[in-house]
Amino acid sequence: MAKSLQKIRQEIEKLEQQSTEIFTELNELYKRYLEALNLSVKKQLILAVYEICTRIYPQEFLKLSYSKREKLQGKIKELCQPLESKFLAYISFPQPTPTATLTEQILTQLSIAKNQEFQVQNEDDDDSISKIENPEDLVLWCKRVEQGIRMIIHALSQDVNKELQKNNIIASKLPPQLLEMALQAEEAGNSSSNPPNILNVLIETNRKDKNEKEENEEEKDKQEAQITKVSAIHLRLSDVEFADHQLSIQRQQIRQRLDIIKKMRKVYQKIQRENAQAQAEAAWRSSWHD
Known part of the structure; x- marks a missing residue:
């Protein structure tokens, strides 16, 4: 037996109330x-x-003067200072638009953290939300919070690597694009072979041309390129949580709520379809004349 429109609307209102709670x-x-x-x-x-x-890279670090070492350490601390406000900005409203670039979203969150007026990047974006009214809004909010966390950690890794490169700890000639590609590749592959929060990259350097008449092909291949390992900072949320037992517990509590939200969303979508069908049937009957 089909549900009445009143029953369907009651179920929708219940799910919307649960979403707010x-x-x-x-x-x-x-x-x-x-x-x-x-x-x-x-x-x-x-x-x-x-x-x-x-x-x-102990030798590279020892080449720095005392003042430069002190300045580097101070810069690392400085980069960490706004971290909490950046994180907490992502659970505030309004949220950044999903189409914004990485830089635009970071700037947006910094603006919110400083209590500056937020300007929506795309006023026509139907996905922007200002409050939670249903499971769809809730899922979108959670998604953006999770994306924001990873985005901030990734940006911090980049900033620290830049400082290490400026001080010639990490090879300064290493193209930033290459390092960024390596970071993204590891994130996409969920690699676990690297040490915690450190990325090891193998790059090809110092290609040399040799006379084929003087060397055989095997020897030539060995001399044509040198493979160099470069290490850099790559903060991984999984590494951070694994090393902090209390943080892991808190993450598990969040995951449990996220599972509930996903189930609520499926039910909500199903009831919304039922609502549309019931309204269409009522509209059909209202205009049908024998």
Whole structure:
């Protein structure tokens, strides 16, 4: 037996009310998680930079004068300072538009963190939301929060690598585009072969031309290129959470809510279809005349 329009609307209203309630709960969970994530990221970033400077590239680090070492360490701390406000900006409204570039979204969040007026990048974007009214809004909000977290961590890795390159700890001649491609490739492949929060990249350098008459093909291939390993900072959310037991627990609590939200969304979409069909049937009957 088909549901009545009144019954369908009651179910929709119930799901919308549940969405508002779960949003309030999840917002608080994210707030606590992001505050803890801020501390954990800072701690593990320092450990990763320490590993780069003392274990992987100790000679390069020792070439720096005392003042330059001190300045580098100070710059790393400076890059970490706005981290918490950037994280927390992503659980605030309004949210950045999904079509904005990485730089635009970062600037947007910095603006929100400083309590500046937010300007919507695309006023015609139907996906922009200002409050949570249903499961669809809730799923979109969660997606943007998760994307924002990874985007901020990725940007921090890039900024720290730039400082290491400026100080010739990491090879300064390494093209930034190559390093960025390596970071993205690892993220896409979810590689776990690298040390925590450090990326090792193999690059081909110093190609040499040899006379084929003097060497056989095998020897020539060995001399044509040299493979160099370059290490850089790559903060990974999985590494950060794995190293912090309390953070892992908080993440698990969030995942449980996200699973509930996904199920709610499926039910909501199903009821919305039923609502559209019921309204169409009523409209048909209202205009049909024998």
